[in-house]
Amino acid sequence: MNRTEYNKMYNKKYREAHPDYFKARAEKTKDELREEAYNKQFTGQLGKCACCLKHQSKLTTSLVPVRNRKTNKIKLLVCVDCLANTYLDSKYSS
């Protein structure tokens, strides 16, 4: 058995053993849309936190999207520090 055949067999077995994994992969377009929305917002905010205006490059973690609870659309991107405050701040919760 050559390597390609082995991989094929392995993939088939893996697929059967992990149907959820492949189901998740099939929904990749959803993730892509999500990433697109994130990037659009990120560019719109010039890569800065919407609250404290710290630039992504000055942060150790990625900016976190704050979503509209009804539409699930990204409203803002904030840093982790501001996210904690965001939940306390009623002006961002709708």
Ligand SMILES: [Zn+2]
């Ligand atoms: Zn911030």
